Amino acid sequence: MTIPHLPDPQSDPQLAPLLALLAARAVPGRRFLLGLVGAPGAGKSTVAERLVQSLPGRAVVVPMDGYHLANSELARLGRAGRKGAPDTFDSAGYVALLARLRQHAAGETVYAPQYRRELEEGVAGAIAVAESVELVITEGNYLLLEQDHWGGVRPLLDAVCYIDIEPDLRRRRLLERHMRFGRxxxxARAWIESTDEPNARLIEQGRARADLVLG
Incomplete structure (x- = not known):
């Protein structure tokens, strides 16, 4: 699986550098695992969806957010007020999933969890990744973090793209998102200042380790 017949970069100039990266890194017979990383509100999900649409039936998005700890567990641990911080995810479980996706045993469909914002919880087994899938796109905040189990993410990915946008636009997007889901x-502004922005500063520390910065 070499991701043949990639879309013409001119069909989506913003994605052209990312498509070129995929073409350069693809290895015959090997599924490609692409990481999209960036601060909250940077547009990771949007880029992932555009890429999937450009490769219909051949790419699947597996978000890191599916590994949020359950709200009940966050409450038990006293971390509910910091939901979204690195220690509010099952990072070891996420690494184990990426390892399974990397191996893609013959005939195996791998199931991944999906975070549902309307529930504010992850739903197990919601994303199916068939053996035939050529490109797995995993997007999230901490793909380049080196502490704890997060350090096991980067070695499992073929390439990582850091999504960067103008900070004020990113914060406006976050405000709209939080208000859309009930705050x-x-x-919403208090949550951005106390949780999203400290996380964004931590995420930015990994920017230099990305293979590509897409703005």
Missing amino acids: DEAD
């Missing part, structure tokens, strides 16, 4: 404006 009032004051609560």
Whole structure:
């Protein structure tokens, strides 16, 4: 599986550098695992979806967010007020999933969890990755973090692209997202300052380790 017949880069100029990276790194007979990393609100999910649409039936998105710890567990651990921080995920479980996707045993379909914002919980087995899938796109905040189990993510990926946008636009997107899912404006702004922005500063520390920065 070498991701043949990639779309013409001119069909989506913004994705052209990413398509070129895929073409350069593809190895015959090997599934490609691409990581998209960036701060909250940077547009990782949007880029992932555009890439999937350009490769219909051949690519699947497996978000890191499916490995959020359950709200009940966060409450037990006293971390509910920091949901989204590195220690509020099952990072070891996420690494184990990537390892299974890397191996893609013959005839095996790998099932991954999906985070549902309307529930604020992960749903197990919601994403099916068939053996025939050529490109797995995993997107999330901490793909380049080196601490704890997160350090096992990068070696399993063929390439990592850091998504970067203008900070004020990113913060506006976050505000709109939080309000769309039930927070009032004051609560949304407080969450951005207390949780999203500290996480964004941590994520940015890994930017130099990315193979490509897409702005």
